[in-house]
Amino acid sequence: MNPTFGFVVHPLTRFQRRLLGVRTLDADLALRGAPGHRGARVVARLRLDDPLGHRATGVLVSIPALPDELLTDQAAGVERVREAVALCHAEGAAVVGLGAVAAVIGGQGKAVAKDSPCPITTGNGMTAWAAFQTLMLLRRTGHPRGPVGLLGPPGPVANGILRLLVRAGEVVRVVADQPPKPLVAEVESLTAAGPGHVTFVPDAQAALAEGVLLAASSTGGRLKLSALPPGTVAIDVAEPLDIIRDCRRDDVLILEGEYVRLPRPLAGGFWHKVYGTVTGQSRHLFACFAEPMLFAVAGTAEHCSVGRDVPLERLDAIADLAARHGFFVDRLHASGQIVSSERLRQFVGR
Numbered sequence: 012m013n014p015t016f017g018f019v020v021h022p023l024t025r026f027q028r029r030l031l032g033v034r035t036l037d038a039d040l041a042l043r044g045a046p047g048h049r050g051a052r053v054v055a056r057l058r059l060d061d062p063l064g065h066r067a068t069g070v071l072v073s074i075p076a077l078p079d080e081l082l083t084d085q086a087a088g089v090e091r092v093r094e095a096v097a098l099c100h101a102e103g104a105a106v107v108g109l110g111a112v113a114a115v116i117g118g119q120g121k122a123v124a125k126d127s128p129c130p131i132t133t134g135n136g137m138t139a140w141a142a143f144q145t146l147m148l149l150r151r152t153g154h155p156r157g158p159v160g161l162l163g164p165p166g167p168v169a170n171g172i173l174r175l176l177v178r179a180g181e182v183v184r185v186v187a188d189q190p191p192k193p194l195v196a197e198v199e200s201l202t203a204a205g206p207g208h209v210t211f212v213p214d215a216q217a218a219l220a221e222g223v224l225l226a227a228s229s230t231g232g233r234l235k236l237s238a239l240p241p242g243t244v245a246i247d248v249a250e251p252l253d254i255i256r257d258c259r260r261d262d263v264l265i266l267e268g269e270y271v272r273l274p275r276p277l278a279g280g281f282w283h284k285v286y287g288t289v290t291g292q293s294r295h296l297f298a299c300f301a302e303p304m305l306f307a308v309a310g311t312a313e314h315c316s317v318g319r320d321v322p323l324e325r326l327d328a329i330a331d332l333a334a335r336h337g338f339f340v341d342r343l344h345a346s347g348q349i350v351s352s353e354r355l356r357q358f359v360g361r
Contacts, residue, residue, distance in 0.1 A: 016069035016307035017099025017107040018300055019092055020054070050075065051095040053102060058278040059304050061336040067307035070102045074113070081116050082230075089117040093126065100128040106312045107131045108303030110250070115229050119167060120317035132306065132315035134299025136329045139171030139321055141298035142227060142248040142268035143179075144340035149223065149266070152343070152352075153359045154244065160218020162186040162234075162253060163227035165194040171321030172227055172248070173197075177207035178323065184218045187211050219243055225268065226253035239263050244358050249299065264358045267344045271301045274308075274337025301338060305329070308336055 055071040072095045081088035092113050099107045107129060109120050114133035117123050124131050150156060159181050163169025176183050185198065190211055198209045212218050215226075215234055224245040226234065231251030239245070239254070241262040247254050248268035276294045296304075306312055314328050333339070343350040 015067045015103065015105050016303040017096070017102065017104030018069065018071050018303055019051075019095040019099070019107065019109050019113050020071050020073050051091070051098045053098065055279055059273060059275060059308060061274040061308045063336065065308045065310070065336070067304055069104060069304065069307060070099055072098050072102075081113065085116045088113075089122045092116065092123050096123060096127050096129070096131060105129055106303050106306050106315060108299060109133050109317075110297070110299045114299070118317075119319050124317045130312035130315040131317060132302055132312075133167070133317055134302045135167045135171060135321050136314065136316055136325050137271070137298040137302035137305065137333070138249050138269055139168050139175065139227075140326050140329050140333070141271050141301075141340055142168070142172050142225060142246060143175040145246055145266060145268045145270075145343065146176075146223065146225060147179075148340055148343060149244070149246070152355050154223065154355075155359070157222035158182040158184050158218070159222055160184045160186060160212070160215060160224040161227065162215055162218070162224065163229070163248075165191060165197070165319075166227065166229040167319040167321050168229070168249060169225075169227040170197070170319070171326055172225060173209070174201065174321075174323050175326060177201045177205070177209060180206040183207060183209045184212045184221065185209060186213075186215050186218055188213045216240070219245075227268070228253050236260055236263070236265070242358065249297070264350075264354070265345055266350065267347070269298045270295045270340065270342065270344045271298045271333075272339045272341045273301065273304070295342065295344070302329070305332055305336060305338055 051072050051074050053070050054073045058068045060066050074091045074095045076088060076091050092109065096107050109131060114120050120131060120133045159176055161169060161173055161183055164173055164185050164187065173183060187194065202209050215224060218224050219240055225248060226245055227248035231253050232255055233253045235255050235257050237258045243263040245254060246266045246268040254265055273294050273296060306315060309332050314325055316325060
């Protein structure tokens with residue numbers, strides 16, 4: 012069985028490091044919050060089937076670096092990711108996905124792609140699509156249609172979301188106290204094209220005063236849960252998270268904006284059993300994981316992307332492939348769990 016996709020994974024926050032240690036069977040990571048290996052290594056072998064009878068197999072490869080290490084020393088981080096990509100390719104991967112912080116370093120993956128033995132993709136496209144679909148699903152539950160606050164432009168995922176929102180006719184409040192000139196020009200162009208409308212607000216509080224907030228920055232850690240006003244509904248997109256969980260709140264609803272339902276449950280031996288037990292997920296994965304799987308099962312690397320640009324044409328192509336091969340956003344998630352209809356009703360009327 013030859014893998015057709017690969018994915019680079021790495022630890023995140025302290026809790027997430029330990030959780031990932033359980034997921035990846037890394038005892039040192041699970042117990043100490045630090046990687047227990049020095050080089051890139053295969054931590055899982057997976058298999059995915061779609062409704063059309065296509066099958067993709069693949070590997071998850073872990074790199075021994077924490078996010079702050081990757082961001083602080085990007086040259087070393089690029090080398091670690093290159094090593095992981097080379098290992099994925101050696102295992103048979105025809106396309107490799109870079110996740111979370113690994114996609115931020117080296118010019119949004121450009122430095123890694125330059126010498127890559129196979130196509131690589133950041134996952135930005137499918138992440139932007141999944142975040143937009145999560146908002147649309149929230150709308151369909153009855154959440155009042157109002158302005159959408161967007162935190163994150165000019166980051167690539169946030170810019171992709173912005174383009175989808177404007178095309179859908181949404182009123183968007185981009186959080187940027189001093190927006191850079193390229194972002195101002197982008198907003199002016201999008202507003203002129205319509206049918207949606209975009210303005211700037213100085214902070215997230217101003218955006219939250221009117222409607223739902225989509226938090227999609229590239230670096231995370233922008234807001235504290237304790238500082239959000241009661242009744243807040245926010246969609247936190249991808250890792251690292253923008254909303255720091257510094258307390259427990261029952262009067263706010265923080266949804267995850269990147270969960271995608273796979274066409275079939277993943278098969279992956281013992282690792283996948285551990286993953287399913289820890290996360291409670293058998294069929295839903297983050298979009299950045301799902302993107303290389305989608306391209307592999309579709310048998311194309313045409314829509315792989317690195318860099319900051321996430322054009323509508325690529326988002327539309329990903330949406331078409333997802334629909335054809337059975338990838339959907341069909342549930343709202345909070346803290347990795349499906350949000351009950353009762354909890355949604357508590358916030359829809361606010």
